[in-house]
Amino acid sequence: MSVQIDLTGRTAAVTGGGRGLGKAIALTLARAGANVWIGNRKEEQAKETVKEIQAMGGKAGYTVMDVSRFEDVQRFLDDAEKFGNGKIDIMVNNAGVISTDLFLDITPEEFKRLLDINVVGVSNTLQIAIKKMIPHKAGKIVVISSIAGRKGLGFVDHYCATKAAAISLVQSAAYAAAPYHINVNSVAPGIIRTKMWEEILDGIVPHGGNRDEVFDENIKKMIPLNKPQTEQDIADAVLFLCSDLANEITGQTLNVDGGAIMC
Numbered sequence: 001m002s003v004q005i006d007l008t009g010r011t012a013a014v015t016g017g018g019r020g021l022g023k024a025i026a027l028t029l030a031r032a033g034a035n036v037w038i039g040n041r042k043e044e045q046a047k048e049t050v051k052e053i054q055a056m057g058g059k060a061g062y063t064v065m066d067v068s069r070f071e072d073v074q075r076f077l078d079d080a081e082k083f084g085n086g087k088i089d090i091m092v093n094n095a096g097v098i099s100t101d102l103f104l105d106i107t108p109e110e111f112k113r114l115l116d117i118n119v120v121g122v123s124n125t126l127q128i129a130i131k132k133m134i135p136h137k138a139g140k141i142v143v144i145s146s147i148a149g150r151k152g153l154g155f156v157d158h159y160c161a162t163k164a165a166a167i168s169l170v171q172s173a174a175y176a177a178a179p180y181h182i183n184v185n186s187v188a189p190g191i192i193r194t195k196m197w198e199e200i201l202d203g204i205v206p207h208g209g210n211r212d213e214v215f216d217e218n219i220k221k222m223i224p225l226n227k228p229q230t231e232q233d234i235a236d237a238v239l240f241l242c243s244d245l246a247n248e249i250t251g252q253t254l255n256v257d258g259g260a261i262m263c
Contacts, residue, residue: 005243008033011084012242013077015067015125016095018045020194021144023052024231025092025238030058032239034090037080038062039073041095059083067095067121070128077128087136090242091129093122094144100200103157111158118162119169126173130182139182140242143170144234145253147188147261155204163188167253174251183250187237190229190257191219225258 012029016022018040026036030053038060040046046062053060063079065072080088097117099110122143133139148156149163167186174184193215205214219228237256240246255261 003245005032005239005245007090007242010034010089011037011080011087012090012092013037013039013080013088013129014092014094015039015065015073015076015121016093017049017062018042019049021189021192021231021234022092022094023049024235025094025144026060027052027056028232028235028239029090029092029242030056030060032243033058034242035059035084037076037083039065039067039076039080039095041066066117067093067124068116070124073121073124073128077125077132081132088129088132089139091125091133091139091141092144092238092242093125093142095121096144096146098156098159098199100155100202100204101158102155106158114158114162118159119165122166122169126169126184130173130177130180130184133177133182134180137180137182139177139180140246141173141177141182141184142238142241143184143186144238145170145186145188147190147255147257150188150253150255150261150263156200170253171251178250183241183246185241185246185249185251186253187234187241188253188255188257188261189234190223190255190260192229192231192234194231222260223258224260227258229256229258 012034014026017026017038050060063076065076145166146163148160170186
């Protein structure tokens with residue numbers, strides 16, 4: 001006898017679902033049976049994810065939006081609610097950006113960009129999603145944070161600060177949502193070689209240096225299991241937290257990092 005996660009009939013809203021990790025999460029939720037509404041800044045990316053879900057036989061749609069704009073998030077979740085016949089069961093906030101500017105070099109404008117998307121964006125989605133779930137007294141919310149929010153890393157200093165703030169917001173939101181049986185958790189990815197990590201490599205690899213060697217060196221230094229994580233590893237953790245198997249888990253951050261951060 002096996003245990004399977006079945007989200008058939010549930011409506012999931014996923015920000016940043018047009019590419020990379022967000023796309024993997026959206027496809028994984030769809031494979032589990034959820035109907036998925038994508039929020040994304042670039043329309044073509046959102047369309048592509050929707051097409052892939054529909055090709056699997058699932059239901060999907062999208063809203064072009066920016067998580068840092070409260071009115072955009074409101075419109076996105078209004079659309080998702082209509083898509084779900086008046087109910088959102090799952091909300092995953094995956095949208096995020098990174099900066100590799102050193103602590104002493106980052107400009108106020110660049111730090112504000114990080115704050116607007118990684119912190120204000122999380123607050124916007126948490127606030128609006130919880131309010132929409134309260135009447136139904138049920139819901140699962142997952143925020144994608146980072147192990148960078150657990151421990152300062154020297155080459156992404158201000159990014160670390162924003163991800164620590166995101167984890168703190170998850171804990172506060174979990175308290176606010178708990179009386180309504182809404183679970184709010186976070187998944188903290190380790191090292192995945194996505195476009196975001198390519199940006200990190202842009203900042204730390206000397207001109208003409210070997211990007212693959214630098215990446216492998218960081219893996220060996222940081223990860224006890226000695227291999228990078230995949231987008232699917234993170235998506236599977238999100239799927240678990242969105243399922244009934246996680247009904248008694250809230251306010252937690254699940255590290256999926258091969259043991260890089262043990263806390």
